[in-house]
Amino acid sequence: MPRALRPLSPDLQIYRPQLTSVLSITHRITGIALSAGALLLVGWLAIAASGPDDYARLHALLGTGFGLTAMLVWTFALFYHLCNGIRHLFWDAGRGFELKAIYASGWAVLGASIALTAAAWILSSRV
């Protein structure tokens, strides 16, 4: 069969979403989001280096609805990728492959990510 016409896995119209596959693609998506975040981090450093006036303008931008939403999404992406990344490192060490452990750790990652994001936001609003 010509290469272009071979069916590719996963067959998204057929497969039922499961915790395993959803967390896996989310890990990839948050990785991409954090790559964009790395650009913004360097941008923030560059503006900090260019002086107080530019920095004040950036600060104002971050305080807008758009800025705050972006920060919230970035915070969640950060904590999710961190927690699921640790889950991955356990797998790399050969641990936690039993199906029950995979599901338990998966729910733990989801819970921890949400909890850490919420904690960060509560703490930052008190500053």
Next chain:
Amino acid sequence: MEEADNLSSPAPVQDLGSAREGAKQWWMQRMTAVALIPLTLWLAASLLRHVADDYATLAAWLRTPLAAVLMVLLLIALCYHMALGLKVIVEDYVHVERVKVAAVAVIHVLSVALAVAGIFATLRVALTG
């Protein structure tokens, strides 16, 4: 039928095959990941503490040796980890060889550029402020 589909032809051995750096890249992805655990937590905690700071306070913090050094380490680990991760994504979805090679090359170049730009900005604040 393409030559590469015929396993008895020399094409798979001559043109295709591994880049021979796979094991090292796998290991470096894990090494940078482990380094990024404490560095990321430090970044998150630092940003939280300094989110409402005025410029002078923020610059004073970034000028401390610990903050400057950790930020530089973070940038190196982050850009390395990012480059490897994005490379894997490109390899998963791009199957036209020329486009794939070009995309991975661009990722490497941009990652280095990002790290250098970030380190420069950090040192600029830390050394001149």
